[in-house]
Amino acid sequence: MRSVPVQQIVYAALAGGVAVSGSVAGHEYHPEGWAPFDTWAYLLTCLVALPLALCHSAPVAALVVSCSAYAGYLALDYQPSLNWWAPMIALVSVAAVRAPRVALAWSSLTGAVIMYSGVSGRLPTLLILAQGILIPAIALAFGHAMRLVTERNRQLRRLSAQLAREQAAHARNAVLGERVRIARELHDVVAHHLSAISVQAGLAAYVFDTDGTTARSALSAVASSSREALDELRRLLSMLRVDDVCDEQGGGAPRHAPPGLSRVGELAERLKAADVSVTVRTRGVARKLALGPDLCAYRVVQEALTNVVKHAAPTSAYVHITYEPDRVTVAVRDNGRTRGDGHEPAISAPKSGYGLIGMQERANLCGGSLSAGPRREGGYEVRLTLPNSAAPPVPDAPDGGEP
Secondary structure, three states, X not given: OOOOOHHHXXXXXXXXXXXXXXXXXXXXXXXXXXXXXXXXXXXXXXXXXXXXXXXXXXXXXXXXXXXXXXXXXXXXXXXXXXXXXXXXHHHHHHHHHXXXXXXXHHHHHHHHHHHHHHHHOOOOHHHXXXXXXXXXXXXXXXXXXXXXXXXXXXXXXXXXXXXXXXXHHHXXXXXXHHHHHHHHHHHHHHHHXXXXXXXXXXXXXXXXXXXXXXXXXXXXXXXXXXXXXXXXXXXXXHOOOHHHHEOOOOOOOEOOOOOOHHHHHHHHHHHHOOOXXXXXXXXXXXXXXXXXXXXXXXXXXHHHHHHHHHHOOOOEEEEEEEEOOOEXXXXXXXXXXXXXXXXXXXXXXXXXXXXXXXXXXXXXXXXXXXXXXXXXXXXXXXXXXXXXXOOOEOOOOOXXXXX
16 A cells, blocks of 8 residues: 655645634634625635645645635635635745746746735734735745755655665675685585595505504594584684684684694695695794784685695695794795606696686785796795784794704
């Protein structure tokens, strides 16, 4: 069911109130020298007032009908002090919804009727002219003010709707960005651990009947990688659950802290079981990085070492972490593998993969830079540089020498 505008209800109530008040005043007030307030007076009083109900939808028509009825009322020599409010209210509604030039043109009709009322009431000429000019001018001023307020409210509604759309778009972008971030995290976790599990499982199957010790070691590495993958997946999923993010004391600290450069050594230990020797060296005074750059550096190292496992034969890799006053540089290198006379890079992902793209995106988000390519000496290198928006130095940090 279509709702009725509030303004239309207000105008209808106003029309009824003016009609009733005019009829009651005409019935109770009988000045001498005027025609008695008879049936025609009641009808014309209602005809003057009731068009006000149309001021919301047809204000000009309401003004014309009201002024014409009031002129007819005055022509029958009824007391002129009644009913002159209705034409003025109709003029206010015209000025509120029509252009100023339109309202000014129709104000002449209202002024003429009001001056006719003054003539019928045998008022002084100066007073007749004054009320014929001032009353329409006041009505125009009120109507124009209402028009300005209405336009301002319309602009505010339009701006509010635009702001709501922009906020919704920002919210959608934020949700999309969060989904991309979680997808990137899942890619890093799943790709790294499943690659390690695949290599270890293949090794265990290969030496199962000939080297039980190696097979058991490989299966132990599979179990360890599986547990760590589950822990990291549990941490990622806990980000989506508010009640799991903070501890029970309400301190706001995450229960499962994301990994950082301090856990690169664990990556190196896991890859030893895959016959990949990883050497981690640190230069400079170790600093605790902010959460975002620290996680970014860890994921880049993880992705690079994962590609070593996936795309290289048993080889060696080197992780060099350099702490400088204004930046942190992480370089991951491998010695490649030889086919014929050339080197095939190990860290480089397949052309259809997204590992290198993901590493580049992570670096950009943290305000850093990333380069990757084959080395002149053979093998491949991924180099990440991040701005050092870090905390104070970690005391007694080991110095592993030159990279």
